Amino acid sequence: xxxxxxxxxxxxxxxxxxxxxxxxxxxxxxxxxxxxxxxxxxxxxxxxxxxxxxxxxxxxxxxxxxxxxxxxxxxxxxxxxxxxxxxxxxxxxxxxxxxxxxxxxxxxxxxxxxxxxxxxxxxxxxxxxxxxxxxxxxxxxxxxxxxxxxxxxxxxxxxxxxxxxxxxxxxxxxxxxxxxxxxxxxxxxxxxxxxxxxxxxxxxxxxxxxxxxxxxxxxxxxxxxxxxxxxxxxxxxxxxxxxxxxxxxxxxxxxxxxxxxxxxxxxxxxxxxxxxxxxxxxxxxxxxxxxxxxxxxxxxxxxxxxxxxxxxxxxxxxxxxxxxxxxxxxxxxxxxxxxxxxxxxxxxxxxxxxxxxxxxxxxxx
Amino acid sequence: xxxxxxxxxxxxxxxxxxxxxxxxxxxxxxxxxxxxxxxxxxxxxxxxxxxxxxxxxxxxxxxxxxxxxxxxxxxxxxxxxxxxxxxxxxxxxxxxxxxxxxxxxxxxxxxxxxxxxxxxxxxxxxxxxxxxxxxxxxxxxxxxxxxxxxxxxxxxxxxxxxxxxxxxxxxxxxxxxxxxxxxxxxxxxxxxxxxxxxxxxxxxxxxxxxxxxxxxxxxxxxxxxxxxxxxxxxxxxxxxxxxxxxxxxxxxxxxxxxxxxxx
Numbered sequence: 001x002x003x004x005x006x007x008x009x010x011x012x013x014x015x016x017x018x019x020x021x022x023x024x025x026x027x028x029x030x031x032x033x034x035x036x037x038x039x040x041x042x043x044x045x046x047x048x049x050x051x052x053x054x055x056x057x058x059x060x061x062x063x064x065x066x067x068x069x070x071x072x073x074x075x076x077x078x079x080x081x082x083x084x085x086x087x088x089x090x091x092x093x094x095x096x097x098x099x100x101x102x103x104x105x106x107x108x109x110x111x112x113x114x115x116x117x118x119x120x121x122x123x124x125x126x127x128x129x130x131x132x133x134x135x136x137x138x139x140x141x142x143x144x145x146x147x148x149x150x151x152x153x154x155x156x157x158x159x160x161x162x163x164x165x166x167x168x169x170x171x172x173x174x175x176x177x178x179x180x181x182x183x184x185x186x187x188x189x190x191x192x193x194x195x196x197x198x199x200x201x202x203x204x205x206x207x208x209x210x211x212x213x214x215x216x217x218x219x220x221x222x223x224x225x226x227x228x229x230x231x232x233x234x235x236x237x238x239x240x241x242x243x244x245x246x247x248x249x250x251x252x253x254x255x256x257x258x259x260x261x262x263x264x265x266x267x268x269x270x271x272x273x274x275x276x277x278x279x280x281x282x283x284x285x286x287x288x289x290x291x292x293x294x295x296x297x298x299x300x301x302x303x304x305x306x307x308x309x310x311x312x313x314x315x316x317x318x319x320x321x322x323x324x325x326x327x328x329x330x331x332x333x334x335x336x337x338x339x340x341x342x343x344x345x346x347x348x349x350x351x352x353x354x355x356x357x358x359x360x361x362x363x364x365x
Numbered sequence: 366x367x368x369x370x371x372x373x374x375x376x377x378x379x380x381x382x383x384x385x386x387x388x389x390x391x392x393x394x395x396x397x398x399x400x401x402x403x404x405x406x407x408x409x410x411x412x413x414x415x416x417x418x419x420x421x422x423x424x425x426x427x428x429x430x431x432x433x434x435x436x437x438x439x440x441x442x443x444x445x446x447x448x449x450x451x452x453x454x455x456x457x458x459x460x461x462x463x464x465x466x467x468x469x470x471x472x473x474x475x476x477x478x479x480x481x482x483x484x485x486x487x488x489x490x491x492x493x494x495x496x497x498x499x500x501x502x503x504x505x506x507x508x509x510x511x512x513x514x515x516x517x518x519x520x521x522x523x524x525x526x527x528x529x530x531x532x533x534x535x536x537x538x539x540x541x542x543x544x545x546x547x548x549x550x551x552x553x554x555x556x557x558x559x560x561x562x563x564x565x566x567x568x569x570x571x572x573x574x575x576x577x578x579x580x581x582x583x584x585x586x587x588x589x590x591x592x593x594x595x596x597x598x599x600x601x602x603x604x605x606x607x608x609x610x611x612x613x614x615x616x617x618x619x620x621x622x623x624x625x626x627x628x
Contacts, residue, residue, distance in 0.1 A: 027456075027497060115452045245474040249463050251453050256446060259413035260519070261439025261467030306453035309474060 031310050034303055038317035042097070045324045049093050050085060052328050057081065087222075093324065095221040095229060099282040100292055100323025101316040102233045106275035107293030108300060108315040109240045112251040112308055113271050114176055117301075121279045121293035124183035124272070128190035129158025130283035135197045135210050144220070147213075148228050148284040154190075155280030162186045163272065176254070216289035216341030218327050225285050232281035237316065239274035243267060244308040251306065289341045291348030292319055292326075298355050322347075366390050367412070367442070367523050367554055372421035374407040380419050381407045385580045387573060389556050391522060394549040395583055396565035397558040398590075399575030400598060405558040406447075408575070409527050412556070413444035425523070439467035443516035445526040448509040451500060457511050458496040461487055464515035479518075486518035487511075491540060506533045513541060523554040530564060542568050562590050562623045574598060587621070595623060602626040 051057045060073035061081050071078070106121035114123070122128065133154025137147035165186070166179040194214070201207045240247075246267045249257040258264045282289070299322075300314035323340075326347060330338040367389040375381040382404030389395050397405050410416045412423065414435060423430040425441050433441075443464070451460075464486070465479040475483075487493050490510045495503065500511060509532050516524060524545070530538040546568050549555045559565060565572050566586045573583035576598055583589075595603040604626055607619040 242472045249466055255415045258415055259444040261436040263435050307459050
C-alpha cells in the first residue's frame with residue numbers, strides 16, 4: 001500500500017474525526033488471551049511438578065488431602081504425602097517459579113533499559129558478586145541462611161560498585177555503555193575471587209558444595225529459603241511492573257525518553273535497583289542459573305511483542321514455566337540430582353538458536 | 366514565547382554555537398538554516414532537554430526552562446528528532462502514544478484519551494491505517510512521519526523539529542509542511558531546522574541562519590534567503606528566482622525557488 005494514497009484518503013476523512021475507537025486496539029484482546037494462556041500453563045505446570053520426583057505421586061495421593069473420598073485410590077499414605085509436599089515439593093515448586101520468573105523479568109527489564117537484547121540480568125555483576133559471597137560463606141561453614149544472606153549482600157555490593165565506578169569513569173554521554181563495560185570488569189574480578197577461594201578450599205568437604213552451588217540448584221530448598229527469596233522478589237517485581245511504560249520510552253532511546261518528559265535518571269536507578277534486588281535474591285537461593293534471564297525475554301517478545309506492558313508479565317510467567325520444567329527435568333532425568341544450571345543451558349542454547357532464526361519479526365537489526 | 370538569551374550549545378563542554386538570541390512567539394514559524402555541523406541539532410537538542418545549555422538562558426512562557434521538570438517541559442515543547450532505527454519492534458501506535466508520556470500518571474500508562482490523541486495524530490499525518498504496523502518495518506520516510514505524529518500527539522505549544530522533511534518524498538514533504546503551517550496558524554510556535562531554503566521560503570514567517578558558531582538575527586524569508594546569502598552559507602553559487610505558476614489553481618501567485626548552480 002502506498003503512503004501517498006493512504007494520506008489522501010485520511011486527509012479527505014478529516015483530521016477532526018477520530019479514525020479508530022479509543023481503546024482497546026484490535027490486537028489487544030488477542031494479547032491478553034496470550035498472557036492468560038501462559039497463566040493457565042503455569043498453573044498446570046505447577047500441579048504436575050508436585051507429582052514428579054524421586055517418589056512419584058498419583059493425583060489421588062494429592063487429592064486425598066482435600067477430598068477424603070480419593071483416599072481409596074491413593075498409593076502413598078497421607079502422612080508421607082503431607083510431609084513430602086509441605087517440606088520438599090511445595091517449597092521447591094515455589095522457589096523454581098519465583099527464581100525463573102524473577103530472573104526472566106529482570107532480564108527483560110535490563111534488555112529494555114540497555115536497548116540490547118543480548119543483555120542478561122547478571123550484566124552488572126550481580127551473579128558474580130553473589131557467587132563470591134556464597135562461596136565465602138560456604139568456606140567459612142556458615143549456616144545455609146548465612147550463605148544466602150552473604151550471597152545477597154555481595155550481589156548488591158557488586159552492582160553498587162559497578163554503578164559507582166561507571167559514574168566515576170568520566171562525564172558525558174554513553175553512561176549505559178560505560179555501565180555495561182564496568183559490569184563486565186567487576187564481574188570477572190569477583191569471579192577471579194571465586195577461583196581463588198576454590199583453589200584454597202578443602203577439596204573433600206568444601207569444594208564439591210561450592211561447585212554444586214555455582215552450577216545452580218534448588219535441591220536443598222526449604223521453607224526458610226522462601227522467606228529470603230520472596231520479599232525482595234515481590235518488591236523488585238512491583239517496581240518493574242509500575243515502570244512498564246517508562247521502560248517502553250527508555251527502550252526507544254534515552255534522549256527521546258528525556259525529550260518526552262521521562263525523568264531518565266530516576267527511572268534508570270529504580271529499574272537497576274528493582275532488577276538487582278530480584279537477581280541477588282534468586283542467585284542467593286538457587287545459585288547461578290544461566291540462560292533463563294537471557295532467553296525468556298526473547299521468547300516473551302516473540303509471544304506478545306516488545307511493549308513492556310505485556311512483555312514483563314509474559315516474561316514473568318514464561319520464566320516460571322521454564323524453570324519449573326527445568327527443575328522437573330533436573331530431578332527426574334537421572335537417579336542423581338542434576339545441576340539446574342546445566343539443564344537450563346542444555347535446553348536454552350538450542351531453543352535460543354531456533355528463536356534467533358525466527359525472530360526477525362520482533363527483533364530488528 | 367520561547368526566548369533564548371545569550372545561549373551556548375554543544376556537546377560535553379565544547380560549545381558548537383554561542384551567543385544565540387532568538388525568540389519564537391506562539392503562532393510563528395521560524396526556520397533554522399545552516400551548513401552541516403553548524404550547531405542546528407545541538408540547539409534543538411538543548412531545547413528538548415537532551416543536552417544541558419552550556420551558558421545563557423532559555424525561557425519558555427516566561428519561566429526559565431532549567432527550572433522546569435522534564436514532564437512539565439514536555440507538555441510545553443515537543444521535539445521531533447531525525448528518524449533512526451529503534452532496537453525493538455514497537456507498533457506504530459505504541460510509538461505515537463509515547464508522545465503522551467508527560468500527560469499520563471507517572472506510575473501508570475496511557476489512558477483512553479491518550480490513545481485517542483495518538484490515533485488522531487496518526488490520521489493527521491496520513492498514517493491512520495498504519496497504527497498496527499511495526500515501527501521497525503516501515504520505511505524511513507514513514508518513520509519520520511510517525512515521529513511527527515508523536516510530537517503532534519504531545520499537543521505542546523511549541524514544536525521543535527530537526528529536518529523533518531529530509532527523508533520524505535515530495536508528496537509527504539508538502540503534506541507535512543502544510544500541517545506544520547496550519548498548526549502555526551492555529552497558535553503553535555514552530556522552530557524547524559531544514560536544509561531546504563525552498564521550504565523556508567514557503568512556510569517560515571522568519572528565517573534564522575546559523576554559521577561559524579553564531580546565529581544571525583531572524584529576518585523575513587525573502588530578506589534572509591537571497592542568492593548572495595545562500596552562496597555565503599553553502600559556498601556554492603545560487604540562483605533565486607520567481608517562477609510563474611500556470612493554471613488557475615490556488616497557487617496562482619509566483620513561487621520563489623532557489624537552487625545551487627553546478628555543472
